C-alpha cells in the first residue's frame with residue numbers, strides 16, 4: 001500500500017507533468033487559516049519517517065513509466081521536506097533523467113539539511129502570502145519562534161547559492177496583501193530574492209474565495225505590477 005497520491009497528468013510548456021503528494025496526511029510547519037488541506041495537528045519542522053515508503057516508491061516508479069511524465073512536481077499535503085525519505089524520492093526521479101520541481105512554503109530552505117535536499121531539484125517553488133509580522137503570525141500560524149523576517153531571509157539566502165530555477169509564488173489575499181503599500185513591499189521582497197520566475201496567484205478555493213478572494217480587475221492590476229518589475 002502506498003501513501004503517495006497523484007493528480008492527473010497535464011502538459012505545461014510542452015512537457016508532461018505528474019504531480020505527486022508524498023505525505024500520508026497534512027504535516028507542515030505552518031497552519032494557515034486559508035490552507036486548502038484544512039487544520040493540522042501535525043505542526044512540525046523536523047523530519048519524520050512514514051511506513052510503506054518502499055511500496056510508495058515502487059508505485060511512483062510505475063506511475064512515471066505508465067504516464068511517460070517528463071517533469072515530476074512534488075506538491076504535497078504540507079511541507080514535503082519533512083518526509084525523511086524525500087532525498088531518496090528525488091534521487092529516484094533524477095535517476096530516470098526527469099526534471100524535479102519541489103513545492104515548499106520556503107521557510108525551511110534556510111536550514112542546511114533542507115537546503116542540501118532542495119539543491120538536488122531542478123526547480124524549487126517558494127511562496128509568500130502576507131507581508132507583516134502580525135499577519136504572518138495570525139494568518140499562517142507558524143511554529144513558535146518563526147518570524148516573517150527570517151522567512152524572507154531564508155529564501156534570499158537559499159536562492160543566492162541555488163543553481164536551479166527558483167520560482168516565487170506570490171499569493172494575493174484580500175485584506176492581507178492586496179493594497180498599494182503591500183504591492184510596493186512585495187516588489188522589494190522580489191528584488192531581494194531575485195527569483196527566476198514569478199507566479200501571481202489568488203484564492204481559488206470556493207470556501208475562502210468569498211472572504212479572501214480579489215476581483216479579476218484587481219488581480220490583473222497586481223499581476224501586471226509584479227510581473228513587470
Ligand code: SF4
Pocket residue numbers: 028029030031032034035036037077078079105
Ligand atoms: S504552508 Fe501551505 S500546506 Fe502549510 S499550512 Fe500553509 S497553506 Fe497549508
